[in-house]
Amino acid sequence: MTKKAKPRCRIAFVGMPNTGKSTLFGRLTGVRAKSGNWPGMTVELLSAKIILGAKTVEMVDLPGLYSLHGFGEDERLVRHFLEQEPVSLLMVVLNAAQIERQLPLVLQLKALELPMLVVLNMADEAANLGIHFNTASLVETLGVPVHLVSARRGDGLAELKNQLANAVASVDELFSVKRDDLLIEDDRLEQEAERIVTAGVDFPHTLTETMTDRIDRVLLNRWAGLPIFVLLMYLLFQAVYGLGVPLQDGMKWLIDLLRQSSLEPLLADASPVLKSFVLEGLVDGVGTVLTFLPIILVFFVLMGVVEDSGYLSRIAFLVDRAMSKLGLDGRSFVMQIMGLGCNVPALMGTRVIRSRSQRLLAMLIIPFSLCSARLQVIVFLTAALFPPHLAALVMLSLYAASFLVAFLSALIWKGQFRSNETLLLEFPPYRFPTLRSLLMQGWYSTRQFLEGATGYILGGVLLIWLLTHYPFDLPAASSGTLAGQLAQWLHPVFAPIGIDSILSVALLFGFVAKEIVLGGMAVIYGAGEDKLGLILASRLDWVQAYSFMLFILIYTPCLSSIATIRREAKSWGFTALSVVWPLLLAWIVSFVFYQTARWLQG
Amino acid sequence: MVTIMTLNQLTPSEMATVLAIDLPFELRERLAALGVKAGRRLCLVHRLGAHGPLQVRAGSTDFILRAREAAGIKIRR
Numbered sequence: 001m002t003k004k005a006k007p008r009c010r011i012a013f014v015g016m017p018n019t020g021k022s023t024l025f026g027r028l029t030g031v032r033a034k035s036g037n038w039p040g041m042t043v044e045l046l047s048a049k050i051i052l053g054a055k056t057v058e059m060v061d062l063p064g065l066y067s068l069h070g071f072g073e074d075e076r077l078v079r080h081f082l083e084q085e086p087v088s089l090l091m092v093v094l095n096a097a098q099i100e101r102q103l104p105l106v107l108q109l110k111a112l113e114l115p116m117l118v119v120l121n122m123a124d125e126a127a128n129l130g131i132h133f134n135t136a137s138l139v140e141t142l143g144v145p146v147h148l149v150s151a152r153r154g155d156g157l158a159e160l161k162n163q164l165a166n167a168v169a170s171v172d173e174l175f176s177v178k179r180d181d182l183l184i185e186d187d188r189l190e191q192e193a194e195r196i197v198t199a200g201v202d203f204p205h206t207l208t209e210t211m212t213d214r215i216d217r218v219l220l221n222r223w224a225g226l227p228i229f230v231l232l233m234y235l236l237f238q239a240v241y242g243l244g245v246p247l248q249d250g251m252k253w254l255i256d257l258l259r260q261s262s263l264e265p266l267l268a269d270a271s272p273v274l275k276s277f278v279l280e281g282l283v284d285g286v287g288t289v290l291t292f293l294p295i296i297l298v299f300f301v302l303m304g305v306v307e308d309s310g311y312l313s314r315i316a317f318l319v320d321r322a323m324s325k326l327g328l329d330g331r332s333f334v335m336q337i338m339g340l341g342c343n344v345p346a347l348m349g350t351r352v353i354r355s356r357s358q359r360l361l362a363m364l365i366i367p368f369s370l371c372s373a374r375l376q377v378i379v380f381l382t383a384a385l386f387p388p389h390l391a392a393l394v395m396l397s398l399y400a401a402s403f404l405v406a407f408l409s410a411l412i413w414k415g416q417f418r419s420n421e422t423l424l425l426e427f428p429p430y431r432f433p434t435l436r437s438l439l440m441q442g443w444y445s446t447r448q449f450l451e452g453a454t455g456y457i458l459g460g461v462l463l464i465w466l467l468t469h470y471p472f473d474l475p476a477a478s479s480g481t482l483a484g485q486l487a488q489w490l491h492p493v494f495a496p497i498g499i500d501s502i503l504s505v506a507l508l509f510g511f512v513a514k515e516i517v518l519g520g521m522a523v524i525y526g527a528g529e530d531k532l533g534l535i536l537a538s539r540l541d542w543v544q545a546y547s548f549m550l551f552i553l554i555y556t557p558c559l560s561s562i563a564t565i566r567r568e569a570k571s572w573g574f575t576a577l578s579v580v581w582p583l584l585l586a587w588i589v590s591f592v593f594y595q596t597a598r599w600l601q602g
Numbered sequence: 603m604v605t606i607m608t609l610n611q612l613t614p615s616e617m618a619t620v621l622a623i624d625l626p627f628e629l630r631e632r633l634a635a636l637g638v639k640a641g642r643r644l645c646l647v648h649r650l651g652a653h654g655p656l657q658v659r660a661g662s663t664d665f666i667l668r669a670r671e672a673a674g675i676k677i678r679r
Contacts, residue, residue, distance in 0.1 A: 016635070066635030071628060097662045101637035129662060203662075213647075220657070222650055317666050320655045324668075330655070422671050424632055427657060427664035 009168050010058045010086070014078065014109060015093035016102050017064030018428055020121045022046075024093055024151035025061040026440075028161065045081070053165035060085075068108040073351060082112070086174035089167055090116045096126035096133070096148065099201055103193035106142070111189070114175050116144045117167060123148040123155065125429060130204035137200035152434060212429040216314070225318045233337075236306070237395075240299045247294030252529055255287040259528075273472050276526075277465060280476070284528040285461030285519035286454075291529055292376040292518070293449065299372055300445035301438055303341045308437060310428040312337070320423060326407055327414030329353075329423045332362035336406060339369030343557060347564045355421035363565055364413060364578055367557035368406040370399055373514035378549050380518055384533035385545040394546070398553055405554055405585065413581075456559075460509045460516035465523045467505065476526050477502055483524065497551060497590035498544040498598075510552065512559045517552065543601070547594040554586035605679070610656065610672035612646040618677035619643055625674040633675075637661050644677065 015021045025031070029048035046061040062081060063074040092109055094102045099120065106118060120126070120133065138146045145163060149156035219228055263283065267275045306312065315337065316330030323333050331352055339346035346366050353359040370378070382394045467483040474480045479488065486508070487501035494504045506520035522528060525535045540548070556579055557565065566575040612618055620642050623630050637660035638644065647664065648657040655666050 066632060070631060070635070098637075100661050101635070101663055105635075131662070216648065216657075220648055220650070222654075225650075313666070317650065317655055317657065320666075320668065321650065321653065330666075422629055422668065423655065424629070424636070424667050424671070425665060426636065427666055429664075 008174075009055050009088045009171065010060065010174060011089045011091050011164070011168070012081070012085075012087045013059065013061045013091045013093060015064060016066055016095070016098075016105060017074075018426055019064065019093050019095040019102070020151045021064060021093045022061055024119065024121060024149070025059065027151050027154065027157055028164075029059050045077075052161070053169050055165075055168050057088075057164075057168055060087075065105075067105060072354060082177045086176040087114060088171045088174055089164075090114050091119060091164075092116060093119045093121050096120035096123050097129050097131055099126075099131075099133075100193070100197045100203075103197060104189050107189040107192055110142070110144065112177050114177065115167065115171060117163070118142060118144055118146045119160065120146065120148045121151050124150040124153055129210065132202040134200045134202070138196065141196040141199055152431070152437070154436075210429065212310075215430055219311070219314055220317065225314075229315060229318060232311075236302050239302060240295060244295035244298040247298070248291050251291045251294055255283065255290065255529075259283050259287075273469075276469060276476070277462075280469075280526050281462055281465035281523055284522040284526070284532075285465065286457060288522040288529045288532065289376070289457050289461075289515055289519045292379075293446070295379070296372045296376075296449060297442055297446055299375075300341055301442045303338075304441035304445075305433045305438070307338070308431055308433055310430045313425055313427050316423075316425060317427075326410040327361055327417060327419070328358060328365075328410055329421065331423070331425065332358075332365070335362060335366055336369045336403065339366045339371060341372055343367050343369060343371050343561045344564050347561060347568060350568070353421060355419035357417040358419040358421040360569060360574055361410060361413060361417035361419075363569060363574075364417075364581070365406040365409050367561055367565075367578065367582060368402055368409065368554060370402040370553055371514070373558065374552055376515065377517045377521075377552050380533070381536065381545050381549055384536045385540065385542050398549060401550065401589075402553055405589065409581065409585065456513040457515050457519055460512055461519040461523055464505065464509060464516070464520040468524050477524050493587075496595070497587060498547045498594040499551065499590075500539060500544070503548065507551070507555070510558070511556055514552070514558055543594060543597040546597075547590045550593055551586045551590045554582055554589055556583050556586075606676055607679070608673045609644065609646070609658070609675040609677055610669045612677065612679075614646050614648055616679065617643055617645045618679050621676045621678050623675050625671060629671065629674075636665050637663050638675070 013021050013025050025046065025048075029050050031046065031048040045063075047058055049056055049058050051057070060081075062078045065072070065075045065078050067075065068079065069075075090109055090112075092106050094106065110116060118138075123133075126133070133148060135146055135148065145167070147156060147160050147163065149160055151157070219225060221228075259279070263278060267278060270278075312334045316334045318330070319333045320330035323329050332350070335346040335349050338349060343366055346369065347363055350359045350362045350366070353362055378395065378398055382391045386394050464483070467486065468477040468481055470482050471480070478484055483502065483505045486505055490504045490508075491501045494501055494507075499507070502524055503521065506517045506524060509520050510517040521536070522532050525532055527535050536545070556562075562575060562579060565578050566572070569575060569578075606621060607618075609618070620638060620640050622640055623633060623638070625633070633639075638658075642660060645659040646656060647659050649655070649669075653669055655668050656672050657664060657666050658672075
């Protein structure tokens, strides 16, 4: 075995969930992890190397933990890290407003006798609550440097960076933790924490009614809470289309311009196969997917605002009782909402659920959440086949179907995944997005999309081009081509649900990533964005199109989701279930819909 | 006379002192990390209907829990 080169200097970020650790980490390193105003957003160890003073320092962001002595998955992970990986400095991040309950963790960590630095984050929020810190007293009683910062607003970060540079300049070794030190008695630490807080922090006698309390009185109202939630989600989607569609038109214009002004003249004398490959494979296929990038970008930025705002915990509160009837709780509903962006982070987010069986049940239903990749296909088909005044209704019905199918699955399977999980969830104050966080969110999701999806999309689309065009002397996608033969083979399965057999080839590739489906359709019909709509409208009626959309919505999670499910559940059996069950359900739902609609039509 | 009651019997915006927590060890630990221990003051901020979840404030930390678990937290007004 080769030994990994040990870094000379390593700083580990430790703290409770929801203290803004990852935001601070991102601010200091420029590496952005997905963070949100919701506990347990950091689920992976994230590390980055930066230059501090004259040294290269490795910074590691550890998942949030409530106690060094707890038994949750994250707590084990942090303990394991501290036992195995020597560090030069622990950077302990606290929510300044909650110092009195977070200090015991600081003392548990201090007992490890590692060099340490305490950061009181969210200093702005503490100040708003009227909490004052006597930093000198805290430094003296804790015996370690203490810094007040606001990572979100960037206050105090320059000083913190200087202090870190000084601290690591004098540290030349890495320290390991002995296993015994990790399990020190807590009672003594409690009392010490109280002494320190009494001496160094001034709390106001009564906490004044905050902005958060006033907002909650409306948003958490027993009768109005849920209608307001539905309205807010509706407004979010309105905003996605209002902002995204004009941008999408701009993107189409750009791609057309590229095609007409440079690619077509350039390929005028090229061989027909090369010409078809570039124009019908690359430009039509990938271009059609790219036109959706603006909508996805706007969607992720707005979802980011919702995640950062603290509203997700309120949603969990509002729906918990209903979800408990499905064997789940409010948190898994929040994961369904997160899944509307991408199912993968939502699947990882189920780590906050401690009971294994409830977590598996939540993971089983998350892939039914209509993610942004499937949204592209559905938006496209809806726009092509339904009159504009019905389009919004069709979209709404598919979102409703997405949640119905998820809840139905939970009802059917809850007997197999019984648990007595408790719900205990922190309620953060509302936070409003800063311009910086919006821009970062947008940049981050675009990069994710381009890095993650383009490889799949490019590969998938080009393979579909080959299947529909080989042998090259036949007309594209005709019955003699590879795709045509594949389609004939799939015909018995897809005919009863009204799906054109040549379209089923695109569905096959959707196993890998749903983004491929739309590009695949463009290649199959040899048409770019604008013409594809017309062709589809002439080949499918609305019943077939709706059946196709239902199938796309429900059938099988994408490859990344399946890999995530396998990794998180650590069970092949469960992974198989999470592929087979949606496939079966998709076929049944589409079959019932298609046959009923045809029967009603006479 | 001191009446002992449980957290789920409190009416919204009432304060109470925790007397004892009669819940499994793991849950007790997690409550302690949120600042809920014998002797601490709590406030029931809000609840959703008679059987719905409760929003509780301990110091400057807010959290939610279900009525079933709240019934295991013994308090004194």
